[in-house]
Amino acid sequence: MNPVLNFPSDEFAVGTSLDIDLAADFLELSAFYSKEGQSFSEDIVNALELAAEAEYGDVDDEVKNREEVAASAVARMAFRKQVLATSYPFDIDANGDVIFFTGEKTDLGHTAYLVSLILSNLNSVSPLLVGSDVHPTEEEVSRLRRYFQYLATAAVAAEVGGPAWSFGFPRPDQTGFLPKLREIWESFKDGIVDPDPSAPTDPKDDGVDIFAWREQKDGLPGFLLLAAQVATGRDWKEKSIKFRVGGVFQQRWFRRRVPVTAMVAYHVIPFARPDEKFRDDVLMLGNVLHRLRVPFRVSEATSLVSNGVAVEAFDQIDHASEWIQSYGERTRPP
16 A cells, blocks of 8 residues: 555635745645556545545535645646656656656756755655654654755855855764865955954854856956855744855954955745745845755756866765665555
């Protein structure tokens, strides 16, 4: 028997604001965990029907609502497929009735999407896997967060079209904060790393998880420089580095010669954000790479690396692909 996911029917009652991304995630996860690699839009209708209570005054409204939720979820998935193209690991039949899992182990875009999908639906942020045997263990959750850090580094590299460093603590090369910062700034040649006496003594990463830049061959300041926060928890919107990289970071760590090149703040998350909320996300956080952007950019990073561009920890993404493959095989029925 395929794993049974927890569809939160009360969140989709008549008259409530519908979280269509959550409904779409339900269909995607159902297909991923299915032995047949399939789910059905009717699964949502059935879940809502089972949860129906006598308090509904109009049965017609209730039936219409079920069909609307299912149709909206399929439409959202179709939009994801349109945006991500071959980086999307699912397909939908012509009638919108059947969802197919089409993920391939060797496709890093698929890996990025599936890691993001699972992180988006951990018990701490979503009801879908609550009480389910397929929920990742604590060790696996830590592993997934680490994999997403590496995927985010690749995505930011592709976003800027140049080298990227995985700066978030703990760093893949196990370096300390100041040695790593000096290593990175040797490439930029804009500013001298020299901490202010009042700077934190144990900064770990001071909020910045990724640096990436578009190299200028003349060695002069004034280039495209991205600083990104990678956030995978429920409090992801409270971790903006927009203010910090607007001057605080530079004043703390470059006392003798402060860089004149401005950092562009990025926020990388595994969640799929509703269109109507995205403007405020960008206003508060800087540019946002969410689940409808990260997989495509990770696919693009493959070409960068093939052309000799240094993207730190890119070689670790294969381990993420292997883990997804193993996890899928373990959680599906024999």
